Amino acid sequence: MALLKVEHLSGAEEGKTTVRDVSFIQQPFEKIAIAGETGAGKTSLLKMIGGLMQPASGRIFLHDERVNGPDEQLIAGHKKIAYLSQHFELRNNYRVHELMEMANLLEVTAAQKIYSVCRIDHLLNRRTDELSGGEKQRIVLAKLLSTAPDLLLLDEPFSNLDMHHKQQMKLVLHDVGEEMKITSLLVSHDALDILSWADTVFFMRDGAIIQKGSPEELYNRPADAYCAALMGAYNLIDTSAIPSLHKKNRAGKKLFCRPEQVRLADAHSSEIKGRVKKILYWGSYYSIDILVNGQLIFLQVPTHQLAIGEQTGLEFVSPEPWYL
Secondary structure, three states: OOOEEEEEEEEEEOOEEEEEEEEEEEOOOOEEEEEOOOOOOHHHHHHHHOOOOOOOEEEEEEOOEEOOOHHHOOOOOOOOEEEEOOOOOOOOOOEHHHHHHHHOOOOHHHHHHHHHHOOOHHHOOOEHHHOOHHHHHHHHHHHHHOOOOOEEEEEOOOOOOOHHHHHHHHHHHHHHHHHHOOEEEEEEOOHHHOOOOOOEEEEEEOOEEEEEEOHHHHHHOOOOHHHHHHOOOOEEEOHHHOHHHHOOOOOOOOEEEOHHHEEEEOOOOOOEEEEEEEEEEOOOOEEEEEEEOOEEEEEEEOOOOOOOOOEEEEEEOOOOOEEO
16 A cells, blocks of 8 residues: 555645646655756645645545645644755754654654664754754754654755765665665755665656656656756767767667766777867766767766877767667
8 A cells, every 4th residue: 555645736835836736656665756956846745745835736645544734734744744844943952862852752762773873872962052054954854753754755855965964864864764664755956866865766847747767767768858967967969970879860869878878999999089178087087078070978987098189989888879
């Protein structure tokens, strides 16, 4: 039986439609991530699922029981759905363990496991004004988990975090899913933040879900250029000027590939030749722009021996070409 059902959900804020006819099912323990540009409707969808925003139409069910909107009850929200807002707050003038005790509905051992998984057990005696932003966010997450929710909603959990705290939060969310078996729904404007976490990814644009599938599927087979860009850098190549590629392009579309699907080859024996226009060093890899018959092709390599202006060969390592 599905844990969450969303049926033909639509909604508006300040007179503007933000969610358009969204339907999907989430199974128990499934981790779904929703990605899209700012204003795509991700947060509005999450708030409606959590009972914090009134839908204009459609229905939401948790365990086959309808989730009411804030206009239908005295207190907005649902007791079995926890919502971690990107604008989280902690009460001032409290120690962390005092805040945890106020919210906790679990036995001591279960609560301690949450503190460990969220990496806050060393912060329990700190005052809330002695915490960094990343520490506060993990404390709010632990506080929500201590209420024993069936569904955890995460609204842009990686935004406004420095690299160190972002990596910590990613580890925490991974452990929450693996060790605590919490069903989670996460929204992000940067799909790269959720590639290794999600079981299923939805792409949103203008309030609607326009593509859904596994992270691998959406990374390698995006529906269009908008979906491709959500997953990071890519090439879209007009094959008409590259005979060896064009003969495989039966639909007359542009060849889509990620930078790592292009590889350097010998300049003399390769069918595809180009000239190096730019080389940038990014720590773990180099990005190289190569001009091939008037168009730039971008690739990433761990090491190279090229110089600006030098000719090089290219080859494509994607097993199944994808065209947009």
